[in-house]
Amino acid sequence: MKQGYPSEQLEVEVTGLSEKGLGLAQYRFPDTEMGKGRKLKLQIPKALPGDKLLVTVPNARGRRRATRTYDRIIEPAPSRIGGYELNGPQIGGAPLEYMNYADQLAYKRALTQGFLADQGFDPSLVGEVWGMDDPYHYRNKLELSFSINGDLGFFVQGDQYQIVDWQKNILAPEIFMILKEEVQAWQKAWNLAGYEKQSKQGLLRQLLLRQGHQSGEVMVAIFAQEEAAKLDPGVIEDLIQRMQAYPEIKSLMWIKNTAIADRMGADQVEVLAGRDYICDELAGFNYRLYFDTFFQPNPVQAQRMIDLACDWADLDQDSLVIDLFCGVGTFSLPLAKRAKALVGIEIVEQSIESAKRNARDNGIENAHFIARDARHGLAEIEAEWGQADLLLLDPPRNGAGGKIMRRIGRLGLEKIIYVSCNPKTLAQDLAWLRDFGYEISKFQLVDQFPHTQHVEAVVLIEKKS
Numbered sequence: 160m161k162q163g164y165p166s167e168q169l170e171v172e173v174t175g176l177s178e179k180g181l182g183l184a185q186y187r188f189p190d191t192e193m194g195k196g197r198k199l200k201l202q203i204p205k206a207l208p209g210d211k212l213l214v215t216v217p218n219a220r221g222r223r224r225a226t227r228t229y230d231r232i233i234e235p236a237p238s239r240i241g242g243y244e245l246n247g248p249q250i251g252g253a254p255l256e257y258m259n260y261a262d263q264l265a266y267k268r269a270l271t272q273g274f275l276a277d278q279g280f281d282p283s284l285v286g287e288v289w290g291m292d293d294p295y296h297y298r299n300k301l302e303l304s305f306s307i308n309g310d311l312g313f314f315v316q317g318d319q320y321q322i323v324d325w326q327k328n329i330l331a332p333e334i335f336m337i338l339k340e341e342v343q344a345w346q347k348a349w350n351l352a353g354y355e356k357q358s359k360q361g362l363l364r365q366l367l368l369r370q371g372h373q374s375g376e377v378m379v380a381i382f383a384q385e386e387a388a389k390l391d392p393g394v395i396e397d398l399i400q401r402m403q404a405y406p407e408i409k410s411l412m413w414i415k416n417t418a419i420a421d422r423m424g425a426d427q428v429e430v431l432a433g434r435d436y437i438c439d440e441l442a443g444f445n446y447r448l449y450f451d452t453f454f455q456p457n458p459v460q461a462q463r464m465i466d467l468a469c470d471w472a473d474l475d476q477d478s479l480v481i482d483l484f485c486g487v488g489t490f491s492l493p494l495a496k497r498a499k500a501l502v503g504i505e506i507v508e509q510s511i512e513s514a515k516r517n518a519r520d521n522g523i524e525n526a527h528f529i530a531r532d533a534r535h536g537l538a539e540i541e542a543e544w545g546q547a548d549l550l551l552l553d554p555p556r557n558g559a560g561g562k563i564m565r566r567i568g569r570l571g572l573e574k575i576i577y578v579s580c581n582p583k584t585l586a587q588d589l590a591w592l593r594d595f596g597y598e599i600s601k602f603q604l605v606d607q608f609p610h611t612q613h614v615e616a617v618v619l620i621e622k623k624s
Contacts, residue, residue, distance in 0.1 A: 167219035168230065171201060173210040176266060178583070180254030180612035181226070182206025188220060202226040204249045204316055207258050209236030238262040250323050251316035253330060253610040264288040264606060267614040271582040271604060278590040284602040289463060294609030297457045298330045299370050299439075302423065303339060305353030305363040311343050319421075320356055329610060334407060335368045338379060341401055342366055349394050354384065356421075364416055365423055367450055370407070371439030372458035378410040378437045380450045387413040387429055399432050409433045412450060425451070441465070444492045444521045452513060453486050460607040464617050465493050467603060468576050471619045472549050474498045479544055483533055483552040483567075484559075488514035488526070490551055490578070495526035498548075503528040504536035533563045541570060551576040558584030561591050568595030575620040580607070582616050589620065596623050 171184040182203040188196035199216065200223065206212060211234040214227050232243055242257035255263045264287070272282035291297065303311050304322050312325035328336045346353070346363060354361035367380040379402055387395050395413070402411050411432040418424035428435065428450075436447040441458055442465045448454055455461030468490060474480065478498040482491045485503030487510050495501040495518070503526065505511050511530040518526045529536055540547070550572050552559060558581065559567075567575065568591065575597070579585035582604075589599065601619040608614065 163221040164218050166215055166217045168213055168215045169199075169201075169219065170233065171203075171212055171214055173203065173206045173208050173212065173236065175208055176612075177202060178270065178612065179251075182208070182210065184212070184214075197223070200224045203229055204251070204254060205229070205242050205245060205257055207236040207239050207262075210234070210239065249316055250313040252313055254612055256329055256610045258610075260290065260294050260609065263609065264290050267606065267612075268604060270612075271586075271614065271616065274583045274586040278586040280586065280589070280599065284599055285604060286602070288604040288606050288614065289460070290606045291457075291459065291609055294606070295329050296332050297459060297609065299332075299372050299454070299458060300456055301331045301335050301368045303366045303368070304421070305346070305361070305365065307353050307355040307361055309343070309347065309353065311339060311346075311353075311366060314421075331368070332370050334370065334377060334405070338368055338377070338402075338405065338408075339366065341405075342379075342381070342398075345398055345401055349391075349397070351394070359419075367423060369437060369448060369450070371437050371448065373440040374438050375407055376409040376437035376439070377405070377407040378412070378448070378450065379408055380410075380412040380414055382414045382416040382423055382425075384415070384417060386415045386427055387431070395431065402432065410435060410437050414450065423451070441489065442493050444517070446487065446489075446517055447513070447520070449513070451509070453510065455489060455607070457607040460605050460615065461489070464578060464605050464607070464615060465490060467605075467617050468551060468578065469493050469497060471576055471601060471617075472497070472551070472574070474549065478549060479547040481537070481540055481547045481550040483537070483550060483563075484554045485514060485528065486510050486553070488517045488528070490553060491526055491528070492518060492521055492523050494549075494551065495523050499525065501526045502540050502544075504531055504533060504540070506530065506532050533559065534566050537563075537566055537570065546570065547572060549574050549576065551578065553578040554584075554588075556581045556584070558588045560588070564588050564591035565595075568592050568597070571595075571622075573622050577616075577618045577620060579616045579618070580613060582614065585616055585618065589618070592620060597621065598623050 173182040175183045184201045186199045212229040213231045238259045276282045306322035310324035315321040352361040354364040365382040369378040413429045415427040416424045436449045474497040480498045480501040482503040485505045491503045508530040511528045514528045600621045605615045
C-alpha cells in the first residue's frame with residue numbers, strides 16, 4: 160500500500176458483522192473546501208455490533224477500506240463478554256469468542272435467513288438454532304504451525320507468514336494445550352528450528368493433535384522437513400519418553416512433509432509409538448481416525464445431526480439410499496442400518512477405503528462404497544437401481560454446484576436431505592432444485608462451531624404434491 164497520508168486514530172461504532180464474523184463500521188471524514196469528506200469502511204476483528212471503538216488506520220485518508228484491530232473499547236456492546244483489551248495480532252479461529260452465546264446463535268440464524276431470502280426462499284423457514292449446553296472445548300482436532308522464533312500456534316488473520324503462539328484455549332480439549340506446551344519444551348531443549356515459510360528453511364512444520372470424543376484416545380503427529388532417522392537418536396527418544404507420560408496418547412507419529420503449501424502433506428509416515436490411528440465412536444458406530452481422516456469436528460452436535468437425518472429419512476427395510484459425498488461413512492452407516500441397501504459416493508479414494516473398513520468393522524453388510532465423481536457416480540447408481548428412495552448429500556464448504564444439483568433434480572427422487580456447513584452455498588444449491596418441482600419441507604440449523612461464524616444446516620427437500 161502506498162503511504163500518502165498519516166495514520167489517524169478514529170472513533171467508530173460497529174453496526175454489524177460480516178459473513179466472516181468481522182465487525183463492520185464506517186467513518187466519514189469531515190467535509191472540506193474541496194467537497195464532502197471521504198467515507199472509510201472498516202472491518203474490525205473481535206468487534207461486535209454496538210461497540211464504540213478507537214481504531215488506528217495507516218494512510219487513513221488515502222484509502223476507502225481497511226481491516227484493522229481496535230486499540231481500545233470506548234463503550235462495549237451489550238453482547239460483549241470479554242476482549243476489553245487485545246494484545247498483539249489476532250488469529251481468526253474464533254471471531255465471535257467475546258460475544259454472548261445467545262447472540263452468536265441469533266447472528267447465525269439471521270445470516271442464514273438472509274442467504275435464503277437472496278435466493279427467493281421464505282426466511283421464516285429458519286427457526287431457532289440448536290446450540291450447545293457447553294459451547295467450549297468441543298473440537299476433536301487441532302492443527303498448529305511452528306514458527307522460526309519458537310512460537311507454536313496459528314497464522315495471524317490476513318497474514319500468511321506471521322504465527323501467533325497459541326496461549327488461550329476455548330475450542331479444544333485441555334489436554335491439547337498441555338501437549339502443545341510439552342512439544343514446545345522438547346523443541347526448545349534440543350534447539351530444533353521451526354519452519355520459515357519465505358526461506359523454506361527449518362525442520363519442524365506442523366503439530367496435529369486429535370482426540371476421540373468417546374474413547375479419549377489421543378493422536379500426536381509432528382510434520383517435519385526431514386525424516387526422523389536423520390536426527391540425533393536422542394531427539395526422538397526424548398520425544399517418545401515425554402509423550403509416554405500421557406496414557407491417553409495411542410498414536411505418536413513423525414510425518415515428513417516437504418510440500419510448498421501450508422497443508423499437512425505426507426511424503427513419509429513413521430509411527431514412533433502406538434498405532435497409526437485412534438479409535439472413536441459416533442452414533443453407536445466405531446471409527447478409525449487416521450491423521451488425514453475427515454471426521455465431524457464436534458461429535459456432540461454431529462450426533463444430533465445424524466439423529467435428525469435418520470428421523471427425517473423415515474426408512475424401512477425396502478428403502479434404497481444414496482449417500483453423496485459420503486466421506487468415511489458418518490451418515491452412511493446409521494442410514495444403512497435402517498435401509499435395504501445404501502451406496503456411498505465419494506471422489507477421494509482413501510475416504511472410500513476407510514468407509515469400507517468402517518462398514519466391515521461395524522458389521523454393516525448392505526452398504527457399498529464407490530470412488531467416483533458425483534455426476535458419474537449418480538449415473539452409475541441410477542443405471543443399476545433405477546430410482547432410489549432417498550439421497551443424502553453432505554458436500555464440502557463450496558457446495559455441490561449447479562451441475563450436480565441439476566443431475567440430482569433429474570433423478571426425480573421423492574425425498575432429499577442436504578447437510579451443509581455453509582448456508583450461503585446451500586441456498587444457492589437449493590435454488591437449482593425449484594425447477595424440478597422441489598420445495599423445502601424442514602430446515603434446522605445446528606451450531607457445530609461455537610465462537611466462529613460457521614453453522615451447520617440439515618434440510619429436508621421433497622417433491623411438491
